[in-house]
Amino acid sequence: MYVEVENPSNIETTKRLERQDSLFGDAEKVSNITGHGSKENWTQVLHLAFLSIGIIYGDVGTSPLYVYSSTFPNGIKNKDDLLGVLSLILYTLILIPMIKYVFIVLYADDNGDGGTFALYSLISRYAKIRLIPNQQVEDSMVSNYSIESPSLPLRRAQWLKDKFESSKAAKIGLFTITILGTSMVMGDGTLTPAISVLSAVSGIREKVPSLTETQVVWISVPILFMLFSVQRFGTDKVGYSFAPIISVWFVLIAGIGMYNIMVYEIGILRAFNPMHILYYFRRNGKEAWVSLGGAILCVTGTEGMYADLGHFNIRAIQISFTAVLFPSVALCYIGQAAYLRTFPENVTDTFYRSIPAPLFWPTFIIAIFSAIIASQAMLSGAFSILSKALSLGCFPKGSVLSLSSQSPHI
Incomplete structure (x- = not known):
């Protein structure tokens, strides 16, 4: 009987190569895949x-x-237009980030990863549509699997799969849409720091x-320089630093929103009637x-929820969005x-x-942070998408260095 003994030096090398961002490790602890009798660790979920x-x-x-300044660049001609625009903003927030992303799109993950390339990779597991020649044997076996008497939903899926696999134009179109969507997210990550x-x-x-626009720009330059300088500390350290600040921001804007509703016009709540959009x-x-x-623009950065899915898990994003972000932003x-x-x-x-x-100066300082x-939100999303593009061979090869400390379980 032969016993294979591993080289300790190889084990040490492997550990070094497998080093990851600690947020990825925490997300693995509370994976969305729950088997029979398994329970989620709610402490980790809330964390x-x-x-x-x-x-x-x-x-x-x-x-x-x-x-509001972007929606009314020429001023407000009719006060009732505010009801229509507010209704439009509220239902845009409900339909796109909440319903579409938080409760539908997040479930289309590729082994825990999100983003445009992750969705393309997920589709490629079940159909031979990938233009990149790196499909594994296991994926090929899955894509060729069929059953004799499928149900109606499976027949529809099989029909759509056959259409994509037999059409060169469909494959090129799907890949083009993937590249276009990724480019838009990367462009958003480039422009967001300056605009915000x-x-x-x-x-x-x-x-x-008395300050001029040029002076405001020069005040913003060192802030942007600091933003890109802190990226080297890793996602988890940035998250620990930024989460308390943005939490205070949400409390402030929610409180200011409630104050303005009570002081100026509580009747503005009529905007929840979607008919004002039609008017x-x-x-x-x-x-x-x-x-x-x-x-x-009220939903700019929403794609970051899907792109950053690999750092967190679905339940955590659902809780933070519905309990913190949406009520605060809507009240504002x-x-x-x-x-x-x-x-x-x-x-x-x-x-x-x-x-x-x-509250002006405290709010102003918190607004700067x-x-x-x-900007950090879109930078993290752009990094996640870029990492997926590297793994799929759609971007020039490069090394990714994780700078955050490891979780104890990794």
Whole structure:
């Protein structure tokens, strides 16, 4: 009988090569796959939910800084338009981030990873549509598997699978859409730092109106430099640092929103009636369609939830979104609309004008940090997508160095 003995040096080398970001390890502990009799560790779930606040929601959480000014670039002509735009914002938040992403798209993960390439990889497991020649033998066996009497849903899936496998144009089109979607997310990750930080820093002109736009830009430059400098510390350390700050931000904007609703107009809650969207488009016609480009900014950064899925798990993201992000951001938008019903001339700087005077400077400081976090959210998402692109051979080969400490179980 022969016994194979492993070389200790090889074991040590393997451990070094398998080093990962500790958030990936925590996510593995609470994997979404639960077998018979298995139970989720809710301590770990809530821990990941807290960290996700600092990593994922910075971008969508700071959108109230600029949504109304982008939607009404030429001013508010009719106060009732605020009801239509607010209703449009609320139902956009409900339909796209909450229903589409949080409760549907997140379940389309590729072994725990999210993002456009992960979805493409998942589809490629069950159909021979991949243009990249790296399909494994196991995947080929799965894609060729069929049963004689499938159910109606399986027959539909089989029909769609055959259409994709037999059409070269469909394969090219699907791959092109994947590349296009990835490029848009990467572009968002490039532009978000500048837009978010500039929007936050520009609030100082409310107290120091003598500052020029050029001076505001130069104030933003060192902040952006600091943002990219902290990336080397790893995702988990950044999450621990940013989660408390963005949590305070959400508490502040929710409180300010409730204050504005009570002080200015509680009747703004009528915007929950979606008919106001129809009235808005009927009154404004083409201008209403053009304003959609500003209103859709309320969900900018939403794709970060899916791209960063590999850092967390589905249940953690669902809890943090429904319990923290959505109520806070919705109250902020409602409060701003209530304020604008009284002061429509302040639409160009709604957020800072609607803040009660004693809270201006604390909110301004937190807004600066939150804008930095908004940039971090998209940077983390871009990194996750880039890592998946590397693994699929769709990006020039390079080494990925994990700088966060390992979890004890890895």
